[in-house]
Amino acid sequence: MKQTILAVDDSKAIRFLLQTIFAKKYEVITAADASSATYWLSRKNFPDLIISETNLPDVDEWEFISNLKNSFL
Numbered sequence: 001m002k003q004t005i006l007a008v009d010d011s012k013a014i015r016f017l018l019q020t021i022f023a024k025k026y027e028v029i030t031a032a033d034a035s036s037a038t039y040w041l042s043r044k045n046f047p048d049l050i051i052s053e054t055n056l057p058d059v060d061e062w063e064f065i066s067n068l069k070n071s072f073l
Contacts, residue, residue, distance in 0.1 A: 002027045006047040008037045010057050018051060034059040038067050 007018040008031045015030040022028045029047065031037035034056045050068065054061045 003048040004029060004045070006031065006037060006040065006045075006050045006052075008032075008034065008050065008052040008056065010053070014053075033057055034064040034067070038064075041068070 002025065004027045005018075005022055006029050007015055007022075009015050009018070010032055012032070015032070019028045019030055026048075029040060029045070031040060035058050037050075037052070052064070056064060059067075
């Protein structure tokens with residue numbers, strides 16, 4: 001079973017690039033914003049790695065990190 005990477009970035013090109021680079025060895029889940037990523041995590045999905053830009057369009061980066069912490073508790 002492949003390990004999972006969650007890539008969160010509002011740039012479609014960056015998400016595509018990350019998907020392309022990691023797809024051979026990892027299952028890559030992409031999200032365009034923090035809301036989409038948080039929803040995916042709330043469905044009891046637990047990635048092995050999260051790659052995220054710090055300047056997300058829909059939430060402050062510290063709020064997103066707090067949401068991530070709460071998703072894993």
